[in-house]
Amino acid sequence: MSTEVRVPTLGESVTEATVATWFKKPGDTVAVDEMLCELETDKVTVEVPSPVAGKLSEIVAAEGDTVGVDALLANISESGEAAETKEIAKPAKEAPAKKAAASSGGSVDVMVPTLGESVTEATVSTWFKAVGDTVAQDEMLCELETDKVSVEVPAPAAGTLTEILAAEGATVNASAKLAVLSSDVSASSSSVSPAAPAAIADPAAASGKDVENAPSANKLMAENNMSADQVTGTGRDGRVMKEDVLKALSAPKAEAPSAATIPRAPVAADDASREERVKMTRLRQTIAKRLKDSQNTAAMLTTYNEVDMTEVMALRSEYKELFEKKHGARLGFMSFFTKACCHALKEIPEVNAEIDGTDIVYKNFVHMGIAAGTPTGLVVPVIRDADSMSFAEIEKAIAEKGKRARDGKLSMAEMQGGTFTISNGGVYGSLMSSPILNPPQSGILGMHKIQDRPMVINGEIKIRPMMYLALSYDHRVVDGKGAVTFLVRVKEALEDPRRLLMDL
Structure with a gap:
């Protein structure tokens, strides 16, 4: 006999969720009410318990899938023997x-x-x-x-x-x-x-509760040196959920006493006692090493230009609702920049090449790295064969990779093999910067903040939304002419997006 596991009620006006984590795999024995997976909505994490004791026979919705209310998640085959086996594990x-x-x-x-x-x-x-x-x-x-x-x-x-x-x-x-x-x-x-x-x-044991907290909550508490007794659990039987930990972390701290009531520290106070020494994570150590190696190895140079974003913004504004309705993905700027770079890389292939000993390896494909900031550091997930993808496919891939990066779920394979990188410092407000190469790549494009500036258009001064672009490149492979031409081609494609459709 088989029992279906379906998406529970998600809350008022919430119609869909994303499968965040499966804690069981096909073939595992499960007990009644044992947690099978977690779903994430726009606001909360929803746990899905097993409706019966038995064996998980099939997972229908994999991690990362978007599911609607009452959608089929998995099937459980009921078995008295399986239930008895699970009883042993208590x-x-x-x-x-x-x-x-x-x-x-x-x-x-x-x-x-x-x-x-x-x-x-x-x-x-x-x-x-x-x-x-x-x-x-x-x-x-x-x-x-x-x-x-x-x-x-x-x-x-x-x-x-x-x-x-x-x-x-x-x-x-x-x-x-x-x-x-x-x-x-x-x-x-x-x-x-x-x-x-x-x-x-175990963070769950530290609370003194006879209940197993959500693994994602335990992980988050451990990362922030918190114990479960510092968090108010809202799950079943007081279970601490991931959103409970996030809420506790975002809660305002106790208000500090006013400056008038704080005694001044002696002038000769030991500064060392007010410092905090934290060991660098392996990710941060690797970032530091790779960036310094890049500076030490490549003959790195940066060329700049600026692009008028008027046409791209107008096109996006006109079609973004229709685009999202048809493709289920938001139309952002990154797909335009990715397309423009792929187009320019075909004309200037050395920017998409790399040095291997005394050889130059030219890539007849574009595996586009999209730099993403995460709570633990910068990572660069790679979108493979971006040059053969549509706008919708690129936007979906960027959204999916970005979410996995923020959740710390990227695999090593997803961050290897890139041939060119785009870094968008504009989302943080950067007006201009010189990006550092991601070795062994020979080029990286830096995007920046869109800002209204007075520009001379056909002899008249007009206000236009402008963005500075920066291309850092390895001068061992790329000559100045090639780098400047590449950036000009990106500028031309963005200022007249029709060129992308006409392959001009």
């Missing part, structure tokens, strides 16, 4: 004799998962479980941080965490053992090492 206090009989009594090693191509090591960022904790299969144990992405490590089997071999902050190689699980779930808390570090205590 805390030992409920049926220790039954658990011991069902257990094999063996141990399972928790190894570093596949980190991605060319990635050989990672840093243990956060442990979500402590020694002695009972865990279910696929429950998240810890998080590793590589040069560019965070990697979650799930439990390979149900049991008890008996040993942690790599503490938080430790650097581990791609084949290292992280911990040991005892598949004998009857193991009691007496086996817990008395020296188990408090720093890796």
Whole structure:
């Protein structure tokens, strides 16, 4: 017998949601009310519990999919045997004799998962479980941080965490053992090492609640050094959800006393006592290293121009509603710039090339990198074969990659292989800047703030929305003439978007 799992009621006027995270995979056994996945709407995160005990037989809506109210998410095959098996995975206090009989009594090693191509090591960022904790299969144990992405490590089997071999902050190689699980779930808390570090205590356990908080909430609390007792849970039975943590983080701090009531610090106060030293994340270390390597290696030069955005803004204003209605994506400026750059790269192929030893490798395709700022640093997801994509396909790809970047869900493969990059500092208010190359690429375009300025048009002074453009390029590959011509072609395409349609 099969039971359907459907999207629950999302709230007044909310008609759709995005599947954020699946905590179970096909073949997993689930208990009644055990959380299967999380959905994200414009305002809140919605948890989807299992309506029955059984086995998850099929996932219909994958992570990242947009679903409407009552849409089919998954199917569960009901099974008494499956329900009994899931019962074994509950805390030992409920049926220790039954658990011991069902257990094999063996141990399972928790190894570093596949980190991605060319990635050989990672840093243990956060442990979500402590020694002695009972865990279910696929429950998240810890998080590793590589040069560019965070990697979650799930439990390979149900049991008890008996040993942690790599503490938080430790650097581990791609084949290292992280911990040991005892598949004998009857193991009691007496086996817990008395020296188990408090720093890796489960945020849910710290609250004293006998309820499992949302994994995404635990992760966010760990990242911000918060405990669950600092957050008011609004989920089932007081469960802390991701939005509860976000709300707690955004809550105004207690008002500081006025300056008149604060005693002045002595002039000779030790400044060191007022400093905070924080270890750089691996992502930040990699950003620093790659940018400095770029400056040290490439013969980097920047050329500037400006573009009148009147025609692009008019075209966007005229068609944006119709575009979104037909394609389900917003019509932004990035698709115009991506198209214009792809067009210019065909004429000036050296800007799309790279140096390999004593060779120059010309790319007959455009894998466009779109620089995106995230809470943990700058990342550059790559849109592959952007030169063969439509405006709608580009906008959808940029939106999807941007969201995954902000959520920290980009894979290594999604940030490799770019041939050219666009960076939009204008969203932060930058009027002009010189972007740094993303090696081994030979060119990067910097977009900036659109600002009204007086311009001379046909002998008359008119106010026009202008944007400064900056092209940084590797002078070892690209000559000044090619760089200037490239930027002029981008300018021409944006000032007369019809040229893109006519391939001019």
